[in-house]
Amino acid sequence: MKKTKSESEVPIQTLTQAVHDLHDCKAVWLESVPVKETFQERTAWEGVVQVFDLSGHPTASRCYAWSYVTDEMTGKRKFFAVLHQGPVDSPQAAVRAAIVAEYRDKKGQLKQ
16 A cells, blocks of 8 residues: 555545445544555555444444545546444554555455
8 A cells, every 4th residue: 555645635515424434334534544554664655544333234333544646647536435433543553454454455356
C-alpha cells in the first residue's frame, strides 16, 4: 500500500458512502487521525484515517476508513473500511492490518 501526502484525502461523504457500501450499515463521522506506519525505518503508509461510529452492523460499532490513488492516469482509488474488531483497535492498527492483507494478497497472486 503506498500513499503520499500529495494524493490528498477524499471528502468525508465519499468515505461515509464507502463504509456503507462495504459493510451495509450507517456510518457517522467521528474524527480524523493522522497515521504514519513505518517498517524497517521506512514509511510504509502515511495519511489521514477517518474514524466512523457505526449503527446497524452486527459485530462492530466503529470503522476506520481511507483511500489512495491506484492509477495516476485515471485517478482511480482503492478504498479501505476496516472494522474495529479483534486486534484492530485503533486507526494505526487498521492501517497495519490493511498493509498485511495487501501483502498476503500479492504474495498469493505470485504463487498462482
